[in-house]
Amino acid sequence: MTRQLFYCTECGYESRKWLGRCPGCGAWNSFSGQPAPAKKRGAGPAARGAVPISVTEAAAEVRGRLATGLPGMDRVLGGGLVAGSLVLLAGEPGVGKSTLLLQLAGRVARPEAPVVYVSGEESASQVALRARRLGVEQPEVLLLPETSVEAVLAHLEQLDPGVVVVDSVQSMTVDDVDALAGSVSQVRQTAARFQELAKTHHTPVLLVGHVNKEGMIAGPKLLEHLVDVVLALEGEPGHDLRILRAGKNRFGTVAELALFSMTGDGLEEVRNPSAWLLDDRQAGAPGSVVAVAVEGTAPLLVEVQALVTPSTLGTPRRVAQGFDPSRLALLLAVLERQAGVRFGDRDVFVNLVGGLSLREPALDLAVAAALLSSAADRPLAEDVAVFGEIGLLGEVRAVSRCEERLREAAALGFERVAMPARQTAPATAAAPVPIARVGDLAALLR
Numbered sequence: 532m533t534r535q536l537f538y539c540t541e542c543g544y545e546s547r548k549w550l551g552r553c554p555g556c557g558a559w560n561s562f563s564g565q566p567a568p569a570k571k572r573g574a575g576p577a578a579r580g581a582v583p584i585s586v587t588e589a590a591a592e593v594r595g596r597l598a599t600g601l602p603g604m605d606r607v608l609g610g611g612l613v614a615g616s617l618v619l620l621a622g623e624p625g626v627g628k629s630t631l632l633l634q635l636a637g638r639v640a641r642p643e644a645p646v647v648y649v650s651g652e653e654s655a656s657q658v659a660l661r662a663r664r665l666g667v668e669q670p671e672v673l674l675l676p677e678t679s680v681e682a683v684l685a686h687l688e689q690l691d692p693g694v695v696v697v698d699s700v701q702s703m704t705v706d707d708v709d710a711l712a713g714s715v716s717q718v719r720q721t722a723a724r725f726q727e728l729a730k731t732h733h734t735p736v737l738l739v740g741h742v743n744k745e746g747m748i749a750g751p752k753l754l755e756h757l758v759d760v761v762l763a764l765e766g767e768p769g770h771d772l773r774i775l776r777a778g779k780n781r782f783g784t785v786a787e788l789a790l791f792s793m794t795g796d797g798l799e800e801v802r803n804p805s806a807w808l809l810d811d812r813q814a815g816a817p818g819s820v821v822a823v824a825v826e827g828t829a830p831l832l833v834e835v836q837a838l839v840t841p842s843t844l845g846t847p848r849r850v851a852q853g854f855d856p857s858r859l860a861l862l863l864a865v866l867e868r869q870a871g872v873r874f875g876d877r878d879v880f881v882n883l884v885g886g887l888s889l890r891e892p893a894l895d896l897a898v899a900a901a902l903l904s905s906a907a908d909r910p911l912a913e914d915v916a917v918f919g920e921i922g923l924l925g926e927v928r929a930v931s932r933c934e935e936r937l938r939e940a941a942a943l944g945f946e947r948v949a950m951p952a953r954q955t956a957p958a959t960a961a962a963p964v965p966i967a968r969v970g971d972l973a974a975l976l977r
């Protein structure tokens with residue numbers, strides 16, 4: 532008899548009774564009832580007979596990285612796929628996970644090291660159609676439409692592939708787990724089996740994991756501790772921009788990111804993100820400001836738009852897209868107090884153009900400039916880009932990577948950069964416009 536257990540679908544916390552809020556991760560309404568998963572016999576690493584390995588040998592293993600043929604992907608991974616690593620690619624349905632991994636398959640497949648693309652959601656012909664569209668026509672890309680983990684593992688033993696893709700972890704089932712595909716226990720066991728395969732055969736395995744906007748079902752949180760790397764592919768509906776970043780990386784930093792554009796023939800890395808993001812900018816319009824951000828380790832120019840309009844609502848609206856809403860509230864309070872602009876009876880919208888979402892303190896000054904510009908209905912001088920953090924007292928605070936920011940602004944044709952006055956600017960083609968207090972921004976309005 533299996534006893535009824537409840538699981539948190541976010542983090543896997545187990546409980547005898549249903550709980551409204553998970554004590555493990557704090558998620559609300561995340562419990563689902565499922566039969567307890569069958570206990571695995573002798574599963575610990577000791578039982579599998581792990582042997583001690585010297586640190587130098589272990590380090591050499593990490594150095595043996597496989598280039599994916601997608602430079603952006605390699606960068607985010609920290610220099611390519613590590614042998615024997617288990618990588619989770621998480622993202623909302625339709626964002627382009629299958630596309631990205633099929634393209635990767637085409638780039639890395641070799642006759643002596645084929646790529647097995649396990650498709651649990653689509654038939655071989657559906658995947659083949661997409662492959663043709665993507666120009667992936669190497670015979671070394673082997674499609675395996677299968678949902679049984681045991682069956683897949685049996686094939687992999689025979690094929691000894693160079694890379695394995697499992698699309699998706701939610702579509703697979705392990706035979707001796709009595710639960711539906713996509714359930715907590717199935718997802719966990721599936722990942723555990725592929726982890727074992729990766730480690731014993733030194734084969735990198737890439738798992739696709741779907742995330743849903745309204746609470747994720749057996750999503751990446753659940754697998755985070757099991758996998759070596761969590762990559763997230765993000766994008767806004769209706770926008771071509773896709774952002775790939777690492778949420779966890781046992782073999783590198785999580786600072787790097789790569790920008791892709793979804794085109795008619797697959798994902799194409801955006802080589803000059805700043806130029807791409809500023810492409811259809813409304814220069815000279817009130818409320819439009821170019822911010823010099825840093826994402827990962829690279830500077831990035833992005834247009835910030837603000838719209839400040841009279842409100843007909845008792846509580847005026849504050850809407851931020853791509854920018855932290857609580858940060859927006861703070862900036863509005865600082866501007867009211869320090870720049871004497873009233874927002875109490877006005878709706879405020881702030882948007883980062885291109886569907887990009889950033890958490891970067893240096894965006895503050897650009898957002899403040901956009902708000903002032905829209906509120907005053909006066910455009911900012913067109914040759915100016917902006918960066919700097921704003922403190923609660925209206926002071927403009929120093930930020931990191933000043934020199935890189937100035938160079939990037941200059942490279943994209945900005946002659947002046949409004950930046951923290953307290954920061955010394957190295958000599959570059961873009962002239963610094965020192966801003967000590969948020970109110971100083973008014974001088975830049977035309």
Ligand code: TYD
Nearest residue numbers: 624625626627628629630793794795796797
């Ligand atoms: P897909 O890779 O199937 O997403 P996921 O696996 O994350 O669910 O991509 C689905 C979307 O991408 C779909 O709306 C069509 C679009 N797409 C393109 O625009 N160009 C292409 O070359 C491909 C293959 C897909």
Ligand code: MG
Nearest residue numbers: 628629630698
């Ligand atoms: Mg897919």
